Amino acid sequence: MTTTPPASHSTVTTEAALAAALWTVRRNIDVFGDRYPDDTTRDDRYPLRPAAGGFPEGGNRGWTTSFWPGMQWLAWERTGDTAFRDAGLRHAADFARRVRAGEDLETHDLGFLYTLSAVAPWRLLQDENARDAALRAADHLMRRFLEPAGIIQAWGDLSDPAQRGRTIIDSLMNMPLLTWAHEQTRDARFADAVRRHTTQLREHILREDDSTFHTFYWDAETGRPLRGATEQGAHDGSCWARGQAWGIYGFALNFRATGDDELLGAAWRCADYFIAHLPADSIPYWDLVYTDGSDAPRDSSAAAIAACGFLELARVDVDPERAARAQALGETLVAALAADCAPRGPADSDALLLHGVYDLPKDRGVDEGTLWGDYFYLEALTRLADPDWKSYW
Template identity: 70%
Template sequence: MTLATTSVTGLDSAVDAAVATVRANIARFGATYPDDTTTDGWYRPRPAAPGFAEGANRGWTTSFWPGTQWLAWELTGDDVFRTAAEAHAADFVRRVEQDEDLHTHDLGFLYTLACVAPWRLTGSEEARTAALAAADHLMLRFLEPAGIIQAWGDLSDPEQRGRTIIDSLMNTPLLTWAHEQTGDERYADAVRRHSEQLARHIVRADDSTFHTFYWDPVTGEPLRGGTEQGAFDDSCWARGQAWGIYGFAVNFQTTQNPELLDASRRCADYFLAHLPSDGVPYWDLVYTDGSDAPRDASSAAIAACGLQELAAIETDEARAAAYLAAGERLLRTLVERCTPAAEGIGSDALLLHSVYDAPKSIGVDEGCLWGDYFYLEALVRYTRQGWVRYW
């Protein structure tokens, strides 16, 4: 199975380098999982934790690992990638069956890539069943009457009750898929209400976004916005703005609510207007040229994917062309400035210079699993004709 190339040129060597790294990482890590980010440019095994051995399937980022393997399989048809990804799919089946580390809205990230993708690509019934079970777990976090999916924590935790984050827009596609599979309107209603609430409250009047927003869990009243990983409550965390571009575009296609298309445009325009002159975003868009703040290449990779998605649904031809061109520029900038090949250094990350959580000094100026995945997805989007997204 291989995808046909498009007319976009100059990216073939980047695709080859990324696929080679995925292949080498399969040989190195086998059935285990690396940490969320690299350390000094190299992935280490995911640390052990209570109840979990080193390299075990826990946390919110493990699915990006098989996600890159599925993309590599689509690019090459080489069964070394499919075999590795199917082994991880089986592990995600086990994870949901044994109720291991499921109390998070990131079930969408986890099970869309780990189980929906193989169902789409191979028809795996085991993966389908696991993904539907994960969707049901995610529905437990839907809060009435606020109409939102709670992001983090135990649902009885007063510190987290009624809180969601902009990343959640990429978790709702699991529920959209579950609705497509079952016809159960509960899933579609949750997607519609949650995405509308974010469009109305997490996007500010100036088109920037809050990272996180709180609703009163009893009355449903919107309360306040803030941040967890951005510079300030009123700044604009770059990765969150990128999630907004992609997530609102995807959820518009599900709901056909024009508010979501407009929200995606607004997020895109703000993101592009606040890029530094070299095109690699700072980790928070409050920083501008001349700052010594770290960059976040992962946000550019996400935005490149989202801009292509937005271009495909944009009703104005000129705007669509501009979004598509902007996404390609972001991708080319990453290839030219933020890869091991560009810098001539050794690393087992596909993409360098990303940031996980700057306020907590976690994964600053490192590779990361989601950066690798969305960088490879962007390469697939801009070089392969007819690719169908997993989300």
């Protein structure tokens, strides 16, 4: 692959955008080595993940570290450059160590963490250590399944009353780890958890107007649905843009896994609401209550996730008109991101995408690059460059 930055985009093609993104991923391997960048940039540069709770600087903690090796696996597939593969394998070994040591596992985001760090190298290389790590993570994730509510609890110690019975829309993206574990083991408990959890989210986290709650609570003892709320949106009744994007992609992936047509319908409901609330330039505000003319920050990561969701819908929807519409919508979002949110020159930032938002109410990562935004942008570019790309999810 090229070792010099490609020209900045004046006319942006998929090929040019992909070349720029791959160059940045390669350079970041030299910058970070086997350590992990933080969740978001600061002034468009990723610092190392700060030391905390006994973890060293650059240590493997939190929910976002796997997006970094996920980008490396995508880059290896596109280029064949063994530097990407070797970096991905070193991270796979570190994630295997993390799950065996029981380090920072009290989260539903084990799906994000182990799909990209371990399932990906298993799918690509049949790496047995990665397979074992992913199965261990799936078993650990199943400890968070709450009867009789039929949900995976999102965060925290299962005995914490503030978190008990709570899930979030992001959880849809953690279900593919359980689907994969079922494929590997034929253990029905994994598939049953996916079916029940996604049904509960379809029925309760998706509102009648097709917007979504960020988070929803069930009574963990009786299973009774309680209330919706937000953690990162503008207010409980608003529609957090990244959450709506998780709904598009997550419901589509779980339709593929289960064949449940109601999940396909849920994905399209989320999609239609998302598109109807986009500004003219197709880069969403961080919450969809904001419209053209607002000075609210945008969230490029929500557009990148939604783009992957549309491109997945284009694959799985058997209706040719809907599939064509989904493909066109995905292409539109990727083109907007490449034109308006990618750095003008790859050396200008460590991020593949600028103008993301992590958590505006807590003033975290506002108008910055995000690891997940970078990953999903590169995945969307990969899907456009290779329509036969085999998903890690």
